[in-house]
Amino acid sequence: MFKETELTEIKENAVDLIKNQWGLVTAGNENALNTMTVSWGALGELWGKDMVTVYIRPQRYTKEFLDREDYFTLSVYPDELKSIHGVCGSESGRDTDKVKKCGLTPVFSENAPYFEEAKLVIVCKKAAVSKFEPEQFVDKEKIDAWYSDNDFHYIYYGEVEKVLVKE
Secondary structure, three states: OEEEEOHHHOOOOHHHHHHOOOEEEEEEOOOOEEEEEEOOEEEEEEOOEEEEEEEEOOOOHHHHHHHHOOEEEEEEOOHHHOOHHHHHOOOOOOOOOHHHHHOOOEEOOOOOOEEOOOOEEEEEEEEEEEEOOHHHOOOOHHHHHHOOOOOOOEEEEEEEEEEEEEO
16 A cells, blocks of 8 residues: 655655665556666756656667656665566566566556555656767766767656655
8 A cells, every 4th residue: 555745755865765776667558568677867856846867778668668658657666676676677678578577566546657566656747858968978988988889878857746655
C-alpha cells in the first residue's frame, strides 16, 4: 500500500537514492512498457516546480517509451531487491521481458506505470528533453571518459506530479 506525500517530505538523502540505491525509470502503458536502471539523475527545483532529471543513452530501448509518452516514473526499491538492477541495467527490453524476469508487478493507477515492489515512486510529467553535445563540455576529459562511442545522454526533465511511499 502506498501513501501520497510531497517530494520535500522524503527523509532519505536524494543523492544517495539515485547514486547508490539506484532507481528504475519506467514509461509506457498497459499495452507496452519498458524500464531501465538509472544511477544518474537529480531531484530538485526548476522552473518553480519540483523536478526530476534522468539521463538516457540514445541506444536504450526505454528512450523510445520516454519519447512517445508524456509521463514517466522514477522508482526506488528496498535493498533486498537490488538484484533487479543487474537485469534492468544490462539487458534490453527489446530482447528480454525484464518485468517478468525480475518478478515485478506493474501498477497502472497513475499516468505512467510503476511497480508494486517499490518503496518510493515519483510520477513525472515530461517537461523538456535536451541532449549533451560535445561542444558543451568545458572539461573535455569527460568526453573521453564517458563517451568514447559518442553516445551522449539525453536529459529528460520531469515535473513531479505525485510522490508515493510504501507504508
